[in-house]
Every structure is written in C-alpha cells, then in structure tokens.
Amino acid sequence: MRRCSCWEICVAVHGGSGLSSTVSAVAALLSLxxxxxxxxxxxxxxxxxxxxxxISDWYREMNELSNLxxxxxxxxxxxxxxxxxxxxxxxxxxALASASEAELRQYELLERAVAVRIFEIFEQIVYHxxxxxxxxxxxxxxxxxxxxNYMTGRLLLNPRLLYLWSALGGRLNAYFxxxxxxxxxxxxxxAAPETMDAxxxxx
Numbered sequence: 797m798r799r800c801s802c803w804e805i806c807v808a809v810h811g812g813s814g815l816s817s818t819v820s821a822v823a824a825l826l827s828l829x830x831x832x833x834x835x836x837x838x839x840x841x842x843x844x845x846x847x848x849x850x851i852s853d854w855y856r857e858m859n860e861l862s863n864l865x866x867x868x869x870x871x872x873x874x875x876x877x878x879x880x881x882x883x884x885x886x887x888x889x890x891a892l893a894s895a896s897e898a899e900l901r902q903y904e905l906l907e908r909a910v911a912v913r914i915f916e917i918f919e920q921i922v923y924h925x926x927x928x929x930x931x932x933x934x935x936x937x938x939x940x941x942x943x944x945n946y947m948t949g950r951l952l953l954n955p956r957l958l959y960l961w962s963a964l965g966g967r968l969n970a971y972f973x974x975x976x977x978x979x980x981x982x983x984x985x986x987a988a989p990e991t992m993d994a995x996x997x998x999x
Contacts, residue, residue, distance in 0.1 A: 850924070850936055854943055857917050864910060870903045871910045873997055878953045881993070885956075888997035900998045907996065911960045911968055918947050919976040926975070948983035955993035962987055965994060 865872045870892065876884045892900065925940040951957070960966030961980070969977055 850939060854921075854939075861914065861917075868906060868910065870997075871907050873956060874907065874910050874914060874954060875951070876954060877950050878955065881955055885993070885997045892997065903998050904996070907956075907998075908960065908966065908968070911957060911966070912971065914951070914957065915961065915968060915972060915976075918944075918952065918980070919972055921947065922976055922979045923973075944979075944983075948980070952980070952984050953991075955991060956996055958984075958987040959992035959994050959996075962992060964989070965992060 861875045864875065870888065873881060873884045873888055892903070895903070921940055921944050925937060925944055928937040928940055952961075958965075961969050963969060969980070972980075
C-alpha cells in the first residue's frame with residue numbers, strides 16, 4: 797500500500813484552504829532566514845560606510861591642518877613633529893625678521909586659534925573612540941585608537957603645543973572637557989619645562 801505524503805494528507809483534510817495556509821506558512825518560514833541575512837548585510841554595510849566616513853573625516857582634518865602651510869604659513873610650526881620642530885621655527889624667525897611688533901602680536905593670536913583647532917580635533921577623536929568602544933564597533937575603535945596614538949605619541953609632543961596646552965604656559969587646557977584632559981594627562985603627561993617652547997617663532 798502506498799503511503800500518503802504529509803502534503804497529500806494536508807490537502808485531503810483541509811482542502812484548498814489548508815493548502816493555501818500551508819503554502820503561506822512555508823513561504824513565511826523561508827522568508828525569515830532571508831530577512832535575517834538582509835538585516836545582517838544591512839548592518840555590515842552601514843558599519844563599513846561609517847568606518848569609511850570616519851577615515852575620510854580624519855584625513856579631511858589633517859588636510860585642513862596641512863593647508864595652513866599655505867593659508868597661514870606663520871603658524872606652520874604647530875603641525876611639525878618634535879624631530880623637525882626646531883628647523884621650522886628657525887625658518888619662520890628668519891621669514892618674520894622684518895615683521896612689526898603689531899604683526900607679531902597678531903600672529904600670536906592666530907597661533908592660539910590654530911592650536912585650539914588642533915586640540916579640538918584631539919577631543920573629537922577621544923570622544924568618538926569612547927563611543928565606538930561603548931557600542932562595540934571594533935573596526936572603528938581600532939582605527940581611532942591608532943589616530944589617538946599618533947596624536948598623543950607624536951603631534952601633541954610638538955614643543956609649542958606642549959607649552960600652549962600647559963597650565964604653566966598658554967593654559968589652553970582650560971577650554972577642554974575633563975575627559976579630554978584625563979586622556980591627555982595619561983598619554984602625553986605633564987610636560988617638563990625643558991621640553992616646551994615658551995618663546996615660539998615670534999620672539
């Protein structure tokens with residue numbers, strides 16, 4: 797005797813309506829995995845897009861600073877790394893030798909504004925990094941950690957930036973959030989007077 801399949805039994809018992817319900821149920825079951833896959837792919841795509849945007853934002857900020865060599869060359873020393881800082885300051889002093897006292901004071905004001913912008917970029921990085929860690933965005937956190945390490949391990953060790961940030965110097969640290977200062981103190985530390993440039997290129 798031939799055994800009836802589950803499909804045939806369902807049709808026999810429930811008729812056409814049962815068949816329709818079964819088809820709907822099967823379709824629903826099949827659509828669930830597809831929905832999950834689509835959701836996962838959407839999340840991955842979104843994270844990739846955000847990660848790419850983070851990288852683009854960082855390089856845009858660095859390009860902004862690099863453009864200062866053209867637009868405000870009088871402050872170019874602020875984006876020099878420690879190993880090339882003294883040479884840049886010597887060049888600037890020679891270039892500004894004929895500047896008036898009033899012009900030099902204007903350059904000092906401009907210098908503070910540029911330094912504030914650099915520290916603002918640092919603050920944005922440390923807060924974005926903390927957020928990426930909090931939400932579990934590992935790839936973004938890894939990239940931002942590298943950026944932070946570049947700033948705290950190289951750029952922010954610029955002798956003039958050390959002076960302008962310091963409470964014993966330019967006191968720009970007062971303008972920033974406690975968390976930013978906490979990370980700065982932990983990773984850059986309180987600079988010794990001999991590592992800071994209190995004079996700058998204008999005196």
